[in-house]
Amino acid sequence: MDIITGIEQFAWIGWIVLIAVFLVIEMLTLDFTFLMLGIGGLAGLIADLFGAPLWAQVVIAAVVAALLIFLLRPPCWHRLRRGEDPTPSNVAALLGMSGLVLSTVTRLGGLVKLDNGETWTARTVDDAPDSLAPQTHVRVARIDGATAYVRPDQTQENRA
Known part of the structure; x- marks a missing residue:
């Protein structure tokens, strides 16, 4: 088994680790950016489970993450900050x-x-x-x- 075949065969492990890392970072930052990257990683994992080649998995993950960051993150961020007190302090x-x-x-x-x-x-x-x-x-x-x-x-x- 050559190295490329090994990477493609066990890519799902990489996707799971990447998703877990993004979710841990998201829990620390609460910024929705790493959540969107984690969901993009989930799309890459699903592409892997359906047998897509590694390059297609990466492209799918990147496109889904970019779309989520630009389209879903702003309204989520706005909705999260909606209840803040706008009064300046300090x-x-x-x-x-x-x-x-x-x-x-x-x-x-x-x-x-x-x-x-x-x-x-x-x-x-x-x-x-x-x-x-x-x-x-x-x-x-x-x-x-x-x-x-x-x-x-x-x-x-x-x-x-």
């Missing part, structure tokens, strides 16, 4: 939040009280004035560690 919730300067904010430091009640050390962003006096309304431009980088809030100034 740092994302602070970006754009307005606040009030408690002690003068410069490029080196200062204090602001944000609308959520938290007091943060703050610095001005590069395109903001060098100094922001107490009681100035500000908006958070970015967060770096425990420091909020702020700029004057134009919407509050326009209301006053």
